[in-house]
Amino acid sequence: MTLPPPIRVGDVVIDPPLVLAPMSGISDLAMRRLCREGGAGLVCNEFVSGVALFYGNERTQEYLRFDEIERPVSCQIFGADPDKLAIAARLVEEAGADILDLNLGCAVPKVTKTGAGACLLRTPAAVGRLVRAMVAAVSLPVTVKVRLGWDNGCRNAAAIARIAVAEGAQLVAVHGRTATQGYRGEADWAAIGEIVAAVPEVPVVGNGDVRSGPDAAALLAASGAAGVMIGRGAEGDPGIFGRVAEYLRTGHEPPPPSAAERLALARRHGDLVVEYRGDERAGREMRKHLAWYSHGLYDATTFRTDINKAPDWSTMKQLLDAYGARLAEHGAQLTAQAAAVADGAPPVLVEGYTG
Numbered sequence: 001m002t003l004p005p006p007i008r009v010g011d012v013v014i015d016p017p018l019v020l021a022p023m024s025g026i027s028d029l030a031m032r033r034l035c036r037e038g039g040a041g042l043v044c045n046e047f048v049s050g051v052a053l054f055y056g057n058e059r060t061q062e063y064l065r066f067d068e069i070e071r072p073v074s075c076q077i078f079g080a081d082p083d084k085l086a087i088a089a090r091l092v093e094e095a096g097a098d099i100l101d102l103n104l105g106c107a108v109p110k111v112t113k114t115g116a117g118a119c120l121l122r123t124p125a126a127v128g129r130l131v132r133a134m135v136a137a138v139s140l141p142v143t144v145k146v147r148l149g150w151d152n153g154c155r156n157a158a159a160i161a162r163i164a165v166a167e168g169a170q171l172v173a174v175h176g177r178t179a180t181q182g183y184r185g186e187a188d189w190a191a192i193g194e195i196v197a198a199v200p201e202v203p204v205v206g207n208g209d210v211r212s213g214p215d216a217a218a219l220l221a222a223s224g225a226a227g228v229m230i231g232r233g234a235e236g237d238p239g240i241f242g243r244v245a246e247y248l249r250t251g252h253e254p255p256p257p258s259a260a261e262r263l264a265l266a267r268r269h270g271d272l273v274v275e276y277r278g279d280e281r282a283g284r285e286m287r288k289h290l291a292w293y294s295h296g297l298y299d300a301t302t303f304r305t306d307i308n309k310a311p312d313w314s315t316m317k318q319l320l321d322a323y324g325a326r327l328a329e330h331g332a333q334l335t336a337q338a339a340a341v342a343d344g345a346p347p348v349l350v351e352g353y354t355g
């Protein structure tokens with residue numbers, strides 16, 4: 001077991017080489033900050049439309065807010081027009097991102113119908129033009145994130161990576177599925193190795209289905225990648241990066257956070273969203289996060305039902321406190337039962353408690 005060395009991309013050092021994946025609607029400032037604190041060596045923002053940036057869309061500017069505390073941070077943009085992406089790239093640089101990434105993996109129709117995202121995998125020459133325009137526009141390192149190809153008949157990520165690198169891309173992240181596969185099946189970690197072999201001059205970061213230290217070790221072993229990118233595994237668990245790093249260093253994965261620690265993290269997460277985006281926004285944003293933080297805990301369904309009715313973050317915090325008290329009481333009951341069992345009383349089985 002070895003933790004790979006830090007990745008260097010231009011002046012940026014990714015240490016440890018564990019990356020929070022760009023996730024639309026999820027990897028906002030608060031999430032990125034928590035994941036940096038949780039041990040990620042690089043965090044990526046939610047993708048930003050190059051066209052919206054080009055036209056000066058005000059709401060889109062919000063996606064270009066970065067905080068010193070989260071550095072290094074990568075900003076991903078999507079688009080299909082080299083001139084517009086060049087302007088967007090400059091705006092990203094002015095906003096203070098450390099790395100500029102091009103999305104070549106998003107398969108949602110809203111994006112692909114504009115010719116952007118994963119459908120660019122079917123037009124390799126266009127990828128070359130886009131990367132060239134971005135590299136010429138900024139002094140930031142430019143990177144790309146791809147899937148294995150558009151579909152099984154077109155698994156051409158290695159060729160795409162070669163083109164992107166020839167035009168100046170300095171890192172390639174690969175989600176080990178094709179675009180038409182969506183999230184079905186399993187990520188093909190060995191196939192990521194074909195891209196590693198195709199562009200030996202730049203680091204390749206492997207991505208897909210990593211939820212633990214052993215997963216990360218298996219991805220690295222199967223692919224030879226220089227680092228690991230984690231997306232869904234960080235939902236409700238921003239500390240996963242530190243645990244994965246520890247596993248890769250020592251072969252031992254620290255235990256996941258306890259129920260009380262998870263609720264404390266959830267509280268801090270919501271407070272950070274308030275700090276960055278206000279109370280009303282936090283109310284909307286935190287529903288999904290609270291569902292993830294409480295996943296698998298005792299009586300989480302009741303908690304989530306209550307949360308879904310809460311109008312704002314202040315109310316959610318009260319519900320969090322009440323839920324925390326309920327969990328503590330339940331934990332005390334379990335301890336009492338365990339003591340009684342040790343004393344010879346018949347065991348009482350309580351299902352659904354994993355805290």
Ligand SMILES: Cc1cc2nc3c(=O)[nH]c(=O)nc-3n(C[C@H](O)[C@H](O)[C@H](O)COP(=O)(O)O)c2cc1C
Pocket residue numbers: 021022023024025026045046047076103104105106145175207208209210229230231232233
């Ligand atoms: C809700 C959600 C939003 C995503 N948004 C983006 C995005 O904006 N840009 C991108 O390149 N990938 C995006 N992805 C894909 C992830 O970056 C990642 O490649 C994928 O989830 C596989 O990694 P995982 O198994 O660790 O989650 C998104 C994934 C999810 C689940």
